Amino acid sequence: MVKKHSAIVLFLLAALLLFAGYLFYQTQQEPNGQRPPARAVAVKTTEAAIQPLARQVNALGTGLANNSVQLIASSSEYLTYLNVIEGQSVQRGDVIARLNDVEQRARVAELQAQLTEQQRQLERLKNLAATQATAQSMLDEQQTRVNTTLAQLESAESRLRQMTIRAPFDGVLGLRSVSQGAYINSGSVITTLDDISVLRVEFNVPERFIAELSVGMPVTIGNVAYRNVDFKGEIKAIDPRIDPVTRSVRVHGVVDNQDLRLRPGMLLNVRVTLTNQDVLMVPENALVPLQNRQYVNKVGTDNKVTQIQVQIGERIPGWVEIVDGLSEGDEIIIEGVQKVRTGVTISRVE
Known part of the structure; x- marks a missing residue:
């Protein structure tokens, strides 16, 4: 038993001596005992560039008729004449109904x-x-x-x-609520009349943009019913009051609707173009978020990486504005950001 333990000890000592000899040999092979330089990390880079940026506000809006009324009976009487074709366009002054x-x-x-x-x-x-x-x-x-x-x-x-009910303005008749020959009471609704040749769009804009809003600014309207169609309009009026609950201002825009494709009550996607300016932009995938801060990996002239903090501004699909931290022409990493850190040497790939 003693001989067996002695053999195991001798075997372990021999293995340890062999490993020490291997390490010594490796040290002798490397000049000055230094390790060979680490292999460069392959990444894809680009340069921060000045690009035009259209600052926009996106909001959800509701379609409103330019003019809208309910045509009602002024007194209680029999309805002797009814000229309501639902959905028909009428002119101002046309007879809609007549009471006895x-x-x-x-x-x-x-x-x-x-x-x-x-x-x-x-x-x-x-x-x-x-x-x-x-x-x-x-x-x-x-x-x-x-x-x-x-x-x-x-x-x-x-x-x-x-006793004769006429159209007060040009518009489109809605659904009728009564029938000819019926006895109707004063105040009874006969039908509705909407002027939708011009559609009003009501939406809210956060108060931080109020200084940049003005009447006449262009707006772009979209709706799910017309996925690839943009309707062009402009801001018509801005409410002088700020909603104290939502801290937003109510805005009315108008859009031409001669083809009557847009209807009152529609949920509309509204884009307001505030300003067009040239700003410093980088691809969005260059950002490295850390807690509440944003960083990018900047490449120096020696191909070494430095991670720097940046302040970002507006975002558009695929791109982000850099307000502070970079200059035009700075080279940054856009692919392979997870593989690098400050001090790492990189090699560029197409």
Whole structure:
């Protein structure tokens, strides 16, 4: 048993001596005992460059009709005429509906006849007054009667006009809510009328952009129903008040809609172009995020890497603005960033 343990010890000592000899041999082969230089890491690089950047604000908006009303009955009466073809375009002044107006027409005719007779009597009294054949008081009384009847006639004609419902502006009729011949109450909705030849777009913009907003700025509108179509418009109005809850300002834009493809109530994607300027840009995949900071790997003239912190600005798909930390022409790593660190030597690949 003792001999067996002795053999194991001798074997381990021999192995240790062989390993020490190997290390000594390797040291003798390397000049001055230094290790050979590490192999360069293959990466892909590019240069930070000045490029034009259009600063944009993206928002969700809602489509609104340029003008929109509900056409309602002014009094309770039978609906004797209905000219509503749903979805039809109408012109301002077109008759949409008419209520039973027989009584109003008779009242107007009665007052017109009464006014004619009173005016005839007034002219006769004026002639007599000119020759002092009648008292001035009788002339004044007759003038009062004429004025009273004239006021009653104007009121009756106004009520008669209200029995006919006309389009107040050019637009498109909506769905009808009543049928011809029905008895409807005052205030009943007959149909709707919308002017959508120009569509208003309501959206909110964060308050930090308010200094850059102005009436007339171009806007681009999109909708999921028309995936590859951009509708061009402009800002029409900016609310003077800031919403204290959302800290945003309400903006109205307008877009031409003569083909009526956009409709009120649509959810719209809105892009507002604020400014166009030249800025320093780098590919987005050059960034190395660390906690709340952003870094890039800059390549020096000796092909060695230095990781530096940068301050970023606006982002667009695939690119990011560098506000501070880089200069135009600086070489940075865009592929292989995970394989390098400060002090590493790199080799470039196409």
